[in-house]
Amino acid sequence: MNTLTPTVPPARFNVWFALRRMVSGANIYVGGLIVGLVIVMAVFAPWIAPYDPAASDWLAIRQEPSWAHWMGTDDLGRDTLSRIIFGARASLSAGVISVLFAMVVGVPLGLISGYFGGWIDAAMARVTEAMLTCPFLVLAIALAAFLGPGLQNAMIAIGISASPLFIRLARGQAMVVKQEDYVDATRALGASSWRIIVRHILPNSMPPLIVQGTLTIATSILAESSLAFLGLGQLPPAPSWGSMLDAARQFLSESSEMAVFPGLAIILTVAGFNLLGDGLRRRLDRR
């Protein structure tokens, strides 16, 4: 940006401008609140859920929402609300664990690659680039197909697919941070490369990694629900939002609420993590 260009301040008090400022600052709180609610739902599911999520009630098949079943029941007479509350466990653990997996694999590789440079870096850059040529979901589906269905394999598949994102980010961070004066100073004091990476480069690379991590949790939750929708994620009868949507497809004309509620659960959770990640970025970039 040209420094001579004056930034134009809003000429008069603009309600929308103020509101937007407020709303964009609120991203982090709204996102945090949604994410917090989902965590509470997942952790305390057995105490919150009104019914057993796997218990079929043959006298209450595909009921519309009522006082007894707030979100209705599914084709096996199971309470949709209870299944959504328990389904938060699959989505949340898939999102968080696969991102942790991706970070544990990707961040050290990226830091080493960016710090040392040379042929390690060249090789790593090529592999990362190669993995990123496959669309995220396609790679996850292919990996899950070869690993076999199940929540654990879905997490591994999503984690592997997400790891190049973290390799690339950590690599870029290490390349920037290693040129800082304090890193030179530490090196002059005789610190080993490993000490510099662990004590200096890693902590200083954390803010963007945390932002990317939060946003990737959103992507991973979407990926897990997609895999579950295809029958490659959480195996039935354990509830998962993606497989609930899959089951709802054949009853779309009669019981559309079977599809609407799990879909809304996915959208809200994913939007929550996206808002939180976006809010964190604004916060952490303001250094």
Next chain:
Amino acid sequence: MVQFILRRIAIAIPTLLIISFLIFLLQVMLPGDPALALAGEDPSPQAIAAIREKFQLDQPIPMRYLTWVANVLQGDFGMSIRTGLPVRDMLIQRLPVTFQLALMAMILAVLIAIPGGIIAALRPNSPLDYTVSSFTLAGVSVPNFFLGIMLILLFSVTLGWLPSGGYVPFASDPLGSIRSLIMPSIVLAFATSAVLMSHTRSAMLGTLNQDYIRTARAKGVSEPLIVIKHALRNALIPIITLGTIQFGELLGGAVLTEQVFGIPGFGKMLVDGVFSRDYSIVQAVVLVQAIIFLIVTVTADILYAVANPKLRHQ
């Protein structure tokens, strides 16, 4: 320019080799005997022996990779265990379907995203701009299979305006073909346009603050002319690059949408391959998608260099 293009293609070759090796490794990851997995259910001993011979399964992994690559380079992706057809023929059959879908989705996405992004950039922090931001959040948060199901519920089940799924080949009935892809293109265009719109907005905001825009205004150039001829033209370069890459993603990433609408495209081929444990199909689809994506990114880089001569000599 020719040199730039050749260099760019040369860079893509090692990437292609690595991704092909990674895709090959998937086969090694399979639990148990790969010959059994590749032969399908209840294979005869002869069939297993033939596969073992063809893929050199008793050889070490690097040799097996070379055999696999040699086959792929000759266009031999193996046979589908479910249909018995060569995987190559299935690829050729399904690519045009996905291409038509991606093209329709991309046209729709551009028609929504460019005007939306421009309007948002012209009135930053207005209600309209705020709507555009919300649209972007929705675009990255709504799973496309859910959006697809909701569209089916609205347009097929409730209103009865559009078919709930299936595909009519373009050659036999062009109008019916477009009709059969309306809902899937809306689904794909939703997420694509959200990202494209937010980039258009920021690119336009960037150019609208430039000195030459102020000069143009001072000269008395009309506002629409400034926006379209001066600002948009200069903002277009990053938008074209992003759009090209998104088109590549559409060609590969329409898996769930094709599944929901039962469109016999490339993405559905992947899912069908997964379900029938047809591993040669899964490998072939992922590999071809990677190749398509590489071609698209190379094209994007070349387009970028055409638009911006400074880059050619770096």
